[in-house]
Amino acid sequence: xAELTAIDPWFLDQLRQIHVVERTLESSLGxxxxxxxxxxxxxxxxxxxxxxxxxxxxRHIAQVLAQDGAGPDEETVRARRLAAGARPTFRAVDTCAxxxxxxxxxxxxxxxxxxxxxxxxxDPPGAKKIMILGGGPNRIGQGxxxxxxxxxxxxxxxxxxxxxxxxxxxxxxxxxxYDVSGRLYFEPLTVEDVLAVCEVEKPYxxxxxxxxxxxxxLSRxxxxxxVNIIGTAPEDIFLAEDRGAFNQLAAxxxxxxxxxxxxxxLETAAGIAxxxxxxxxVRPDFVLGGRAMRIVYDEEELGRFxxxxxxxxxxxxxxxxxxxENAMELDVDALCDGREVLVxxxxxxxxxxxxxxxxxxxxxxxxxxxxxxxxRVTRHARDLALALRTKxxxxxxxxxxxxxxxxxxxxxxxxxxxPFVAKATGWPLARLxxxxxxxxxxxxxxxxxxxxxxxxxxxxxxLPFDRFPGTRIGGGAEMRSTGxxxxxxxxxxxxxxxxQLAAxxxxxxxxxxxxxxxCNDDKPGIIPLVRTLxxxxxxxxxxxxxxxxxxxxxxxxxxxxxxxxxxxxxIDRLNNGDIHLVVNTVSGRSSARDAQVIxxxxxxxxxxxxxxxxxxxxxxxxLAEGLETRPLALxxxx
Numbered sequence: 001x002a003e004l005t006a007i008d009p010w011f012l013d014q015l016r017q018i019h020v021v022e023r024t025l026e027s028s029l030g031x032x033x034x035x036x037x038x039x040x041x042x043x044x045x046x047x048x049x050x051x052x053x054x055x056x057x058x059r060h061i062a063q064v065l066a067q068d069g070a071g072p073d074e075e076t077v078r079a080r081r082l083a084a085g086a087r088p089t090f091r092a093v094d095t096c097a098x099x100x101x102x103x104x105x106x107x108x109x110x111x112x113x114x115x116x117x118x119x120x121x122x123d124p125p126g127a128k129k130i131m132i133l134g135g136g137p138n139r140i141g142q143g144x145x146x147x148x149x150x151x152x153x154x155x156x157x158x159x160x161x162x163x164x165x166x167x168x169x170x171x172x173x174x175x176x177x178y179d180v181s182g183r184l185y186f187e188p189l190t191v192e193d194v195l196a197v198c199e200v201e202k203p204y205x206x207x208x209x210x211x212x213x214x215x216x217x218l219s220r221x222x223x224x225x226x227v228n229i230i231g232t233a234p235e236d237i238f239l240a241e242d243r244g245a246f247n248q249l250a251a252x253x254x255x256x257x258x259x260x261x262x263x264x265x266l267e268t269a270a271g272i273a274x275x276x277x278x279x280x281x282v283r284p285d286f287v288l289g290g291r292a293m294r295i296v297y298d299e300e301e302l303g304r305f306x307x308x309x310x311x312x313x314x315x316x317x318x319x320x321x322x323x324x325e326n327a328m329e330l331d332v333d334a335l336c337d338g339r340e341v342l343v344x345x346x347x348x349x350x351x352x353x354x355x356x357x358x359x360x361x362x363x364x365x366x367x368x369x370x371x372x373x374x375x376r377v378t379r380h381a382r383d384l385a386l387a388l389r390t391k392x393x394x395x396x397x398x399x400x401x402x403x404x405x406x407x408x409x410x411x412x413x414x415x416x417x418x419p420f421v422a423k424a425t426g427w428p429l430a431r432l433x434x435x436x437x438x439x440x441x442x443x444x445x446x447x448x449x450x451x452x453x454x455x456x457x458x459x460x461x462x463l464p465f466d467r468f469p470g471t472r473i474g475g476g477a478e479m480r481s482t483g484x485x486x487x488x489x490x491x492x493x494x495x496x497x498x499x500q501l502a503a504x505x506x507x508x509x510x511x512x513x514x515x516x517x518x519c520n521d522d523k524p525g526i527i528p529l530v531r532t533l534x535x536x537x538x539x540x541x542x543x544x545x546x547x548x549x550x551x552x553x554x555x556x557x558x559x560x561x562x563x564x565x566x567x568x569x570x571i572d573r574l575n576n577g578d579i580h581l582v583v584n585t586v587s588g589r590s591s592a593r594d595a596q597v598i599x600x601x602x603x604x605x606x607x608x609x610x611x612x613x614x615x616x617x618x619x620x621x622x623l624a625e626g627l628e629t630r631p632l633a634l635x636x637x638x
Contacts, residue, residue: 021054025064032080033065033072040084048086052111058192078192088196090117090185095178105183109196117183117200124182127163129203130230130438133215134168134175136189145416145484146212149393150175152422152430153210153437158182160435165201167194168211189214191221198227205230207437209237209392209413210430216413231392231437232412239388240410243319253383255407258399260321266306269320270299276322283319284309295323326521327401329408330369331362332381333421335433336390337442341382344429345421346374350458350496351612361460361499361615362417364424367492369400376405388412393433417459420486423634424457455637456492460485460499488632493622500619505608507619509627511537512580515560515573517598518546522585522613527553529620536623538581541573574601583610 002009028047031037051061058077065071072080091113093106107117132154135146151174154164158181166181169188176184183201187193189211198206205228208215219234240246243262250257259276263269273280279297282305294309296302309318329349335342348369350361366374377398385394388410395415397408414430422429432445462483487498500507514533518526523546530540530550540550541558550557561569573579582602602609610616 018054021051022056022064025051025056025061029061030065030071033076040080045084045086048081048084049111052081052086052088057190059190074191078195086111087199089113089115090197090200092116093186104178106178106186107184108186109193115200124161124163127161129163129165129201130157130205130207131165131167131198131201131203132157132175132181132207133189133194133211133218134166134170134173135211136168136214137170138172143416144173145419146210146414147173147175148419149210149414149430149433151180152428153207153434154181156428156431156434157438160438160440162438165197165203167197189218191218191225194218194222195225195227198222204228205438207231207434208234209433209437212414230439231433232388232390232394236389237412240412246410249387250384250407253380253387255380255384256404257407258321258324260319262317263320264317266303269306269318270302272320273299273302276320279323279325281319281321281323282309283321284317324399324401324406327399327406328368329360330366330377330398330400331415331417332377332396332398333415333417333429334381334385334390334394334396335392335429335436335442336385336394337436337440338386338389338391340442341385341390342432342442343378343381344427345417345425346377346381347417347421347459350614350618361458361496361618362420363459363492363495364421364457367456367618370403373400373403373405380405380407384410385412392437393418393429420457420459420484423486424459424488426634426637455488455490455632456495458487458492458495458499460487460496460503462503488634488637491622491625493618493625495622496618497622497627500608500622506606507608507623507627508580509536509623511539513578514538514540514581514583515570515579516540516542516546516550516557517560517570517584518542518549518613519585520545523549525613525617529616530555532620532624541579543570570598571601574598574605574607579607581608581610583616585611585613585616 001007001012005012029051032040032044058081059074062072062074062077065077066073088109088111090107090109093104093108095104095106132150134150135143138144138147150166150168154166154175158164163183164181165183165185166175167185167187167189168175169186170176171186174180176186178184185197187197206222208219208222208229209231216237219229219237223229223234239249247257258281260280261268261272263272269282273296279295280302282294282296282302294305296305306318329351331347331349333344333347335344345364346366346369347362347364348366350363369377380398381396384396384407388394390412392412393414394410394412395417396410399406399408414433418429421427432442435445436442462485485499485502487495487500487502489495489498497507516526516530526546526549530553534540534555540555541547541560542550543560543562547557547559560573561567574582582598584598584602599609599611610619
């Protein structure tokens, strides 16, 4: 096997041992869950310890014992293990490598050795303990933005006199730094492991809102086990995911939502799609970063995608909603104590609705939202926060289409936009939220000054397409970005340009060659933008449809052949070296195959690539104002 796999024999032997032990689970533990099973004794305790030393979780043991459909569930397994006295002990990590005695309160669990966590007093001694669950491994859809919230919460609670405890399994995060919390547990974020820490620490309260979806998924089981979840109650957090109940709540508040429904099978999903009309947004529930979300354009595509959507859905069901085409999307971050609501920011997305919020550039302040629309969005956000009985942060997403405001989703938790809002407005949202969750009313917190609209901040994402050749390039319903940057300037256009430069785009301010391939939906608004670019010194080449449109409007534009046609084609032209900007937009599934080839080549050559009409409009606005890269300090604005 080592020769076939090139895996070291030592690791293969460890895997073999686990496999051998797993095959004995039925015979070694099965009798403990039969009717009339004997009371736990010393021999059973040692059996449990041996299994735990091999790394078997309560959940995995339950799955193995329940393979015939009649075995115990995870809670039953845990209860029997605890009755047998098989509990983990927590040992301190030797941060000084044995050179001298270490006092840093880092702990890890083991089923061997004496406990050391009880020997280290809380910091500060005798203070009320609050535990914070981190986000676990950084991944697309759940990363450092949530770790930022955990760190800010820990620091705020520590400053307020609480003894803070952080539980996280990722040593690459700031939340696991030695000076962030009073005590740190390097533990997996599972119900079993968190309950083991709670049994030792006995915290007054546990915060699950700051670490993203991973801690939220544990909240109901932890509350059922007797843990005090502070902040928004788990049942209210999950109310936002219960489509039927949430739709009823939104309707009672007078908030419109896209038509749709919840489906557990393909037949039901197809019926919903036929009723609301294609295209539809298909979204599994309880997933990170919009995983497996798709915009689906017909029943055949729905059938191809269905199995993937169901396989990643934690609840086993999928939402099917009418997709709002050509709509403007908004993000709202707010803070609520159950009685009062503080709307911290309304962010306008640069890209149209349908691009995942984690992949869309957005601006503070809203750039195209009217005063009436802003007032309605703010009112809806306040009503939703109170109706969901929020205590802490809430993120709400809206779409504006033809002056109608639609509610897309609400999440009573920290969002990935919290760090951006805090830096752009000067409001320490995560710190305030932690104090609110601990019981401090908003009225008793220092009122942050309302930021004056003297500047604009634009968040732009960093996409890793240059590192993953062959991947689909462009935004979509599933999040793909791996970072974000911020541009700050007096005007929206300047802030957008700064954000593009920070994200790595090499924008030419002295004109140059511009290659255009514009979809039919975006062509009506392209002429004013081309006129501005021509005045800035850009020359144009385009595919046939776009070339004809520009020629009719009086612009000189060279024809570029599409892929699969005569040479030279789009790729040839990109490789000539006289193109300085590529604009390629698509709608529906039209020209999607060619678009991927064009975009991949542009990225390979390091050319700036614009993939939506809204982003092109923002870019042109910034270029028209003249590139200003003077750095501005946040302190000058707050």
